[in-house]
Amino acid sequence: MRRHAAALAVVLASAAGITTAAAPDAQAWRPPPVKACGATAADKALAATLSPTIHSAGLAGVSADQVSCARQILAEVKAEGFTTQAGKIALMTAITETGLRNYLGGDRDSLGLFQQRPSMGWGTRAQIIRPSYSTHRFLAAMTKRYPKGSWARTDPGRVAQNVQRSAYPSxxxxxxxxxxxxxxxxxKGSSAPSAPVKPTKPAKPTKPAPVSSAQALVVPGGGIRVRSGPTTAAKQIRFLRGGSKVTATCQRAGKSVTIGRYRSAYWSYLPAQKGYVSNAAMHRNGATALKAC
Structure with missing residues (x-):
């Protein structure tokens, strides 16, 4: 990524939830270390194809790892049932903040692809530098500020700014x-295959696990969206705030449930809300016991 040091300093200075004054002196500033997103052979090949077509304020071509970071952001967007428009907003934000680099530092305590700050309640350091978690928190903040899907009807740059609160909104x-x-x-391939692995012996068939009994749970800090019924036309019916107490019944008996565009055999039914929620979303920040479902 070819950019002047001063410009990149400004990018990192506009971390999520903060405002800053002037960028540091270019001669004194050094970029923080980067935690690789983990590029695959497919990412490397795609980067070679895409690079000649990508030139903007935040990107001058893309490396294999930048493609990997973008792929993981989009994988989380898809997993949570959002549309390509949400993916575009998330990528616009990550490109602007870090040029799709998973930084281990930034202005003050800012971290990760979206430059989120632990001190501002975005999560712990270990959580924020995980692309899936930082994307989840970005989406949670977006839906909180733009409820009932209103983010999809709003200028994407304005949506990104209202989540990040940057000193440079344009x-x-x-x-x-x-x-x-x-x-x-x-x-389409945002859950791109990783490097090939050696085949293993097929496991012995086992009987499907029974549906678990109802259990009391606490909604994680970022909140969750409940989606109605097992149908590709599933719609969001409620957003549950973090700390809410819910009762869930796990569905795992060998049958996948399709919610929006995401299909998984690990969903829980919330009777009071008459809808399903992804188990991954429920225990993303370790705040609930729903891990053995």
Whole structure:
């Protein structure tokens, strides 16, 4: 990523939930270390194809690891049942904040692809530097500020700004084209296969696990969205705030449930809300016991 040090300093200075004054002196500033997102051979090949077409304020081509970071962001967006528009907004934000680099530092205590701050309640350091978690928190903040899907009807740059609270609000829309090209290239394969592994002996068939009994749970800090019924036309029916107490019945008896565009055999039914929620979303920050479901 070819950019002046001063420009990148400004990017990192506009971390989520903060405002800053002037960028540090370019001669004194050094970029923080990066935690690799873990590029695959497919990411490397795609980066070679995409690089000549991606040029914006935050990107001058893309590396294999930048493609990997973008792929993991979109995988989380899809897993939570959002649309390509949400993926575009998330990528516009990450490109603007860090150029799709998972930084281990930034302005004050800012971290990760979205430059979220532990001191501002975005999560712990270990959580924020996980692309899936930081994306989840970004989406949770987006839906909180734009309930009932209103984010999809709002200018994407404004949505990103209202989540990040940057001192430079006009920068996000400059990354529309780059984000759109990445979404177009990665959306269908955003759960891209990793490097091939050696085949193993097939496991002995086992009987499907029974549906678990009802259990009392606490909604994680970022909150969760409950989706109605096992249908590809499932709609969001409620957003449950973090700390809410719910009763859930796990569905795992060998049958997958399709919620929106995401299919998984690990969903829980919340009787009071008459809808399903992904188990992954329930225990993402370790705040609930729903891990053995």
């Amino acid at each position: 920068r996000y829309n400059r990354e529309r084209t780059s984000a759109a090209r990445l979404v177009a290239a990665l959306w």
